[in-house]
Amino acid sequence: MRAQTTSTTAPKPRYGVPSPALLARADRGYARFLAQQPESHDGSQALPAPAAHPATAPARL
Numbered sequence: 001m002r003a004q005t006t007s008t009t010a011p012k013p014r015y016g017v018p019s020p021a022l023l024a025r026a027d028r029g030y031a032r033f034l035a036q037q038p039e040s041h042d043g044s045q046a047l048p049a050p051a052a053h054p055a056t057a058p059a060r061l
Helices: 020-035
Strands: none
Touching: none
16 A cells, blocks of 8 residues: 655746736836836926816816
């Protein structure tokens, strides 16, 4: 009769589930993206954001 032993092989990969390291890397990239200051192509300051569309602007009384 054979004695049971524990397996020393690596765990099976979980396909479709991102690893914690991959999620952390994505979070850092997203934070860098949000921290960027928009600039125009000629090096001057960026244009201000456009005004809200009249359909979404608050109603004036």
